[in-house]
Amino acid sequence: MPKNNKIFQHRWEFYISRNISVWHNTLQMIKSDSAYSHYKLSKIYLQFRVHRNLESDFYYQLSGPRPVGTFVKRLEKNLEKKDYINFLKKEYKKDCTKFLIWSKNLKST
Numbered sequence: 034m035p036k037n038n039k040i041f042q043h044r045w046e047f048y049i050s051r052n053i054s055v056w057h058n059t060l061q062m063i064k065s066d067s068a069y070s071h072y073k074l075s076k077i078y079l080q081f082r083v084h085r086n087l088e089s090d091f092y093y094q095l096s097g098p099r100p101v102g103t104f105v106k107r108l109e110k111n112l113e114k115k116d117y118i119n120f121l122k123k124e125y126k127k128d129c130t131k132f133l134i135w136s137k138n139l140k141s142t
Contacts (some may be wrong), residue, residue, distance in 0.1 A: 075104050
């Protein structure tokens with residue numbers, strides 16, 4: 034293992050193996066920092082995927098700079114507030130409206 038590779042310095046916990054393509058949820062993983070702050074959540078926990086043909090193994094961190102527990106606690110705290118639920122409904126409606134407009138403008142080739 035290379036000396037400068039920090040990916041293995043923290044404990045990774047396996048959580049699922051799925052039959053999916055390499056592109057599955059890639060955009061979510063790349064854009065998660067801005068998206069999660071938009072929804073008043075902490076940065077998403079660090080994820081690690083290993084691909085074998087169409088199989089993917091997913092891992093998350095139990096410790097380190099962005100463990101899964103921090104994200105879960107923030108989400109639980111937010112969901113206890115009615116204002117947060119109303120906020121989510123409003124934001125989802127706005128996002129879905131944008132998505133419908135974009136999808137309507139798609140052209141098939």
